[in-house]
Amino acid sequence: MSQKVRILLIGDDIAGREKISDTLKKLYTKGRVDVIDSFKSLREYYNLSDYDIVICDFNLSDYNGIEVLFYVRERELQLPFIFISDTVWEESTIDTLVLNGASDYVSTDNLKELEFVVRREVNRYHHFRNTKLKLQASEFRFRSLVQSINGIVREIDLETLKNIYVSPQSMNILGYPASDWLENRHFWLEQVHPKDRNGMISKVNQVIQEGGHHTLEYRMISSQGDIVWIRDLLTIREENGVPVSLDGLMIDITKEKEIVYQRDLAIEAEKRRMKEQKCLWNITNLDEQDFTIPQLLHRAMMLIPIGFQYPKFIGVKILYANEEITSINYEESEVVISSQNLKLRDDALSIEIVYLDDEPFQSGEIPFLEDEKHLLDTIIDILAVKIAKKRSSDDLKKHEQLLINTYELAQLGRMI
Structure with a gap:
């Protein structure tokens, strides 16, 4: 590693400190490892802003590790802080450390894991710091621009x-x-x-x-x-x-407001895409071989609302083979979209989505987005494929059973 990483190592076990220090110096050959053995020294002589990471023994003669963690977090909120200990970590202790802001926790006898954790946290911190500098520079340029207008x-x-x-x-x-x-x-x-x-x-x-x-x-x-x-x-x-x-x-500031508006639109569009992808992912991963067709459609019906703008206002009705599957809250509505698949043999598959409350649309919003119509068409295509596969599998099982029955009858005939 060629990064000039500055590491603060705190511990009163001389042998343990030297072993860890040597490991870190090999990890960052151009870096610097400062070793101290007390909380008092940390408070009196060291500036945390000079470092990229703090590695601290959980228990020392003059402090409790949580005290040091609080001290660091009060001064450098984002500075990586890793606990090390030669004791077995209790789950409750781990939870406490994480809740109080520790970046990670590593056993002193697992130097490979320590290398990995240090490298990961240093990279994260450098990324955070670089991003912060870019944001500050961007903010400065923006203010300069505003002041020059x-x-x-x-x-x-x-x-x-x-x-x-x-x-x-x-x-x-x-x-x-x-x-x-x-x-x-x-x-x-x-x-x-x-x-x-x-x-x-x-x-x-x-x-x-x-x-x-x-x-x-x-x-x-x-x-x-x-x-x-x-x-x-x-x-x-x-x-x-x-x-x-x-x-x-x-x-x-009209242009600034327009940029913010377009940004908000882009964020909302990305959120909608994530919801739609989650919906399609969940439905695609339904294993049709584990369910009957009605069970498959019922599970899909429960997953469909999460892909739409306002899931709690959504009602779903699925029609297949003269069977109707509806969500508990479904009722007829004028705000509706539907999709149908006619490629299945004998039986058509259709899905109807309704909004049960016009509350979200009082501000002029469009009830169903164009993307949601595409989403519904995709859902019905996925379900049609699953139904076709399920029916083919069931037919194959019937043929296999018929062959077995025929063979058994033939054997019985020979015995008679």
């Missing part, structure tokens, strides 16, 4: 509540000239989105009463009728302790 600077006199200054950027961001703001004291409020207007009145009054700095986010309507998301940085300016003006910097 030209916004609408405005000043409102608190005695008259009139705009006494509005910067020319009002034309670029909202399409209104500064003169519109200066001539009409209510101009800002009139352009705030109707759904945000009442909330903004109370929030601005709160800003004036509390003073200091505040940030508000709301929607405005541009001169073209478009919705523009605004982040308004407000400051109450005082003279001799008396509030005299409200200064604001209005920044267009």
Whole structure:
């Protein structure tokens, strides 16, 4: 290994420490292993941020291992912490260590396992730290970008509540000239989105009463009728302790909001795909040879709802060979999708999915997504294949039994 890994090893067993230290130095030839024998030394002389991992004996002369773990977690929450001990680990002890934040626990006589655990935890920590640095850099770039964006600077006199200054950027961001703001004291409020207007009145009054700095986010309507998301940085300016003006910097964050919206859509889509895959996986793994066909369909009926947006509102009905299998909560509904497979010999297979409550759709959501229709078609195809295989297997067993019976009759005939 060529990583420059910094390891803090705590233990008062000299021979044990040296053995473990030698193992770690071989594991990370360019690394550094600092060895200490007391909790006191740790607290007085060592900075945890200098290390990539802490390996600690569970019991030492001057401390209990849990105390050290708490000490580390209070200062470096994500720093890997591995317990070592020459005693057999009780299950209750292991549970306690994990619940209190230990990364792992290893017996001192199993150095191979220790190498594996150290390598794993160091790699995880490096990944976490690199990700954190990237996030910090990204956040810095984002803030720099926001601060560099030209916004609408405005000043409102608190005695008259009139705009006494509005910067020319009002034309670029909202399409209104500064003169519109200066001539009409209510101009800002009139352009705030109707759904945000009442909330903004109370929030601005709160800003004036509390003073200091505040940030508000709301929607405005541009001169073209478009919705523009605004982040308004407000400051109450005082003279001799008396509030005299409200200064604001209005920044267009519409693109930022769109990115967040698209991100949320992508997250929701990924969650739906995972639910659909789980549903298909469970149904595909039903072994048709373990059940009768009605039993197979009943188990599938119980698994189907987990693939849909709102499983608790789903009802399922399966029709096959003049037999109807329904979920306990099933009832007729106008919100329904269905799928049918006609490839099975003699008997058709159909599945009907209903939503039993329109509560989730009051906000305008679509009851059934296009992906859910595809999911249902895939489910019915899988079940059709399983039914065909089951029937073929049953037919084969019948033929085998017929041959056995025929053979036994022939043998009986010879004996007579």
